[in-house]
Amino acid sequence: MSALQLINASARLGGRVVLDGVSFEVDAGELVAVVGPNGAGKSSAIRALAGLLPLSAGEARLGGDSVSRLTDRQRAERVAYLPQERRIAWNLPALEVAALGAPFLSGADASAAALKALVEVEADHLAHRGVAEMSGGERARVLLARALATGAQTILADEPIAGLDPDAQLMVLERLHDRARSGQAVLVTLHDLTLAARHADRVVVLAEGRVVADAAPMQAMTPDVMTRVFGLTARWIETSDGPLLSGVRYSDGSGSGVRVESSEL
Numbered sequence: 196m197s198a199l200q201l202i203n204a205s206a207r208l209g210g211r212v213v214l215d216g217v218s219f220e221v222d223a224g225e226l227v228a229v230v231g232p233n234g235a236g237k238s239s240a241i242r243a244l245a246g247l248l249p250l251s252a253g254e255a256r257l258g259g260d261s262v263s264r265l266t267d268r269q270r271a272e273r274v275a276y277l278p279q280e281r282r283i284a285w286n287l288p289a290l291e292v293a294a295l296g297a298p299f300l301s302g303a304d305a306s307a308a309a310l311k312a313l314v315e316v317e318a319d320h321l322a323h324r325g326v327a328e329m330s331g332g333e334r335a336r337v338l339l340a341r342a343l344a345t346g347a348q349t350i351l352a353d354e355p356i357a358g359l360d361p362d363a364q365l366m367v368l369e370r371l372h373d374r375a376r377s378g379q380a381v382l383v384t385l386h387d388l389t390l391a392a393r394h395a396d397r398v399v400v401l402a403e404g405r406v407v408a409d410a411a412p413m414q415a416m417t418p419d420v421m422t423r424v425f426g427l428t429a430r431w432i433e434t435s436d437g438p439l440l441s442g443v444r445y446s447d448g449s450g451s452g453v454r455v456e457s458s459e460l
């Protein structure tokens with residue numbers, strides 16, 4: 196039984212189809228990355244699995260049970276959700292914010308779990324600082340610590356490395372990888388395709404609310420898929436640090452028009 200599953204999931208927002216028959220699953224012990232262009236439906240898929248986006252058809256399952264039939268408490272016990280939005284309403288110290296991730300523990304145990312999670316994301320030096328007085332990247336680490344403090348079987352992290360410096364990006368992916376290796380199921384959305392290739396066990400490519408590919412990274416993000424989904428002519432370069440994606444954007448988005456820019460992705 197998979198830790199999480201979307202089965203033919205469809206959803207609409209504001210009258211638009213945002214998920215259109217999406218199916219994929221993540222097993223315990225796996226780190227799976229969802230990639231795709233802006234608006235592809237990545238956050239919608241994560242929100243559906245967290246029980247925050249109702250489906251018009253199909254099913255989202257956590258631990259084999261339909262998310263729609265779980266109580267709020269059961270969902271909170273089974274899933275840690277790191278939203279893309281990093282706003283925190285109150286200027287609480289980081290330790291207290293991280294402790295919110297462990298609501299089923301008593302005060303001292305919750306604080307211990309929170310501190311452990313802050314250490315894990317190398318943010319324990321921020322433990323007593325108010326989150327409103329932090330940089331965006333520092334706050335991102337605190338919110339990741341809050342998600343890790345839950346100890347839930349499944350971690351859903353929506354763009355967990357956005358806005359982080361390069362060292363912190365690698366650190367966060369390594370921590371999530373560690374969590375997968377210790378038996379949790381981890382689903383992340385990523386825009387950095389090179390990091391997705393290096394850190395994910397599997398990559399799900401979404402475009403316009405549909406799954407275009409679901410396979411090991413190099414099988415999922417083929418040059419053909421890069422062209423069809425991202426409008427890039429892309430090639431993977433093998434380096435001693437792992438694969439590196441080099442892409443060229445063409446002005447007509449087809450991968451075959453006028454070359455306008457070259458970049459490392």
Ligand SMILES: Nc1ncnc2c1ncn2[C@@H]1O[C@H](COP(=O)(O)OP(=O)(O)OP(=O)(O)O)[C@@H](O)[C@H]1O
Pocket residue numbers: 208209210211213231232233234235236237238239240
């Ligand atoms: N509250 C909303 N009301 C209406 N449409 C929405 C709403 N939120 C998102 N959408 C639309 O749903 C589609 C999917 O959005 P989603 O946030 O899932 O994409 P995404 O792949 O996560 O994008 P990004 O990479 O930009 O974060 C987009 O077309 C978006 O405009």
